[in-house]
Amino acid sequence: MSTELEMAVPSAEEVAAQVVQATLDYQVEDRIVPAGDETSPWIPYGGPGMYIRFLMFDVRRGRFAVLLRTEGEAELGRHKHRLQVDGFTLAGSWGYREYDWVAKAGDLVHESPGAIHTLYSGPEGMLVYFVVEGQLEFFDENDNLADTQDVFWFINHYVQYCKAHQIPVNTQLWD
Ligand SMILES: [Fe+2]
Secondary structure (H helix, E strand, C coil), X not given: CCCCCCCCCCCHHHHHHHHHHHHHHHCCCCCCCCCCCCCCCCEECCCCCEEEEEEXXXXXXXXXXXXXXXXXXXXXXXXXXXXXXXXXXXXXXXXXXXXXXXXXXXXXXXXXXXXXXXXXXXXXXXXXXEEEECCEEEECCCCCEEEEECHHHHHHHHHHHHHHCCCCCCHHHEC
């Protein structure tokens, strides 16, 4: 028995057209994120001679994108990730103390959840684009958890630096 509440079943072609329209109506537009010298400063991070530039904070997914740069040899403490990290090498050389390979310009590094590693850069320094998911857990020499850094930790690191140096917070960095 049919009622007025029943909806007509659309054809496959009608659904396809509806999906195209829904995409046009609800998609998020492409956008550019200003993140150059003037709009996202190099901020000291991790240790002597190491700097981070924030490109994107995605608080819904606990994800962020950065450039990490060192001037010569530098090291980031031993840490573990709970989710995946990808690092694309733009310049220089770098690796982890725990492995014998070295990443150079053009190399992509996958960091796997659960692995513990200690990042270092070579004598020429490094410039690497990282997309980080989840937190970094830093461990001391006795394997005790010493620090946890998630997207909110990095947001605070960025905002506090801006406040201390009278730099406007670039809200376009938030995804
Ligand atoms: Fe890592």
